[in-house]
Amino acid sequence: MPLDREQVEHIASLARIGLTDDEVEMFRQQLSDILEQFQALAELDTAGIEPTGHAVDLRGVLREDEAGSSLAAEEALSNAPRREGEFIRVKAVLEE
């Protein structure tokens, strides 16, 4: 079931990504292909199988509440595109 342009635009807006008309079309095709691949799973008969969020039979592992060290501030901020003092500076999010 291919996606339509409106769905792609909705996904882009949720991710706050602006797309050109050409890009909408490109992602519409790519995302539709990915979805189509997943349709292969629909061929399996899953009647009687309980839904699960995790396919692997793992149990959550807990960590003791012990504090360790953090990154040095310089290192922590080294990826920030823009800084102001010890803060990361970002564009104000427009409250539309």
Next chain:
Amino acid sequence: MSREVSSVEYEPVIGLEVHVQLLTQSKMFCACRADYQTAAPNSRVCPVCLGLPGSLPVINRKAVEHTIMTGLALNCRIPSYSKFDRKNYPYPDLMKGYQISQYDLPLAVQGHLDLHVNGHTSRVGINRVHLEEDVAKLQHLPSSDGESYSLVDVNRSGVPLMEVVSAPDISSAEEAQVYLTTLHSILQYLGVSTGNMQDGSFRCDANISIRPRGSPEFGNRTEVKNMNSFRSVFLALNYEFERQRRVVESGSQVVQETRGWLDDRNVTVSQRSKEYAHDYRYFPEPDLPPLVVDPAWVETLKDQLPELATQRRTRLMQDYKLSDYDASVLTASRDMADYFEAALEVQPVSEDARDRLAKSVTNWVLGDLSRLLNMDNTLIGDSPVTPPMLAELIGLVDSETVSVTLAKTVLEECFNTGKSPATIVGDRGYTQINETSSLVPTVLEVLDSNPKAVDDFLQGKESAAKFLVGRVMRTTRGQANPEMVNQLVAAELESIRNNQSAKS
């Protein structure tokens, strides 16, 4: 044509969502210290809470235990299977672009909280208690060219956050306030959170709609945010109830929206920015396998539950013969109840003496000490007058070393200087004068220099005696034993009266 005044009586339908920062050493999913409030910006961060690619979260056991204990204290069921989910939304305070939260399988469900409002008990359902992570802190600033920007401090990102969601069972602003103070007290007693509302450790959002009293159906609800104190929750809900009532009575419909409370203006305003459809696209967190909660673990936690306010109130009433009122006020805060009991435990005393001591401690704690603490904006846990100091002061009053009047002055000095009451009494010469021999000359002197008052008394004006007692107390700078002064003045006046009637 006159319009008929509506005779329909409305009631609010309120549900509360409370976010509580949990008291842990480390963050929810990484080992960074959780003490973000006092740390330099971006000094408590690592690849996990910065949301760097390739990092993986590991669940903090203490945070899960705090949540389960809260669930138990709120009479919840603790399912044996729980999981975490991703809540997706892009915002600069959310480092990963999603928040790890719990969607359909929270740690605690289906509980209730009993409230005591105006002498009757009402029960509010607790829908769920779940665990999630806090987000980074944003500071919005205007830049020099007029455009605004934000500064991000990631320290708070990943701090354990617990959410307690009530059923829409609350039917007045007053009840909402009692719900919050009761929940707050439980969290304090459990020791799972500081519960500080000003610094954001305890935040409350409210859902409110209105309906004709008794009707099963209700109208559109609004979500009210930005309430930073118990008082503002009370005011905001009352405001919002009245606003919705006016909307409905004017024939319109309440718009379903988020509204922010403005503390300085005492109104709620629409936050249109939040109106675009939320589409969180929850899905199971792939980085965290489901959490299996062993019933034996829950039992262990149940055994560890401390005495809560309601139980402590009952115990204080039984053990120390306190009134319901005194016990309620003392136990509303764990710190105050702890202070009370610490002051009583300074010295072992007989049961009889203990009840009297309990009454004295209660009076000091709820009276003068609370007044000093409030004026100084100090929490009782940080009181400069420690429980042993208060016990010492009460001892000085009981042994008649210092008068009750002066004891108040001593408490104030003790509060301001941190010196022990005995030291203050010694240094200042506040020791009570209990010897008749040293008081009689003063009494005679006062009677001599106030002939009018003595005359008034002899004419039958009993209150003149009180005046004279006051003069004696003043002359002795409050140090005289008041009981003794009463007796001496009365005796002296009596003898003057007798002398006069003998003459005539």
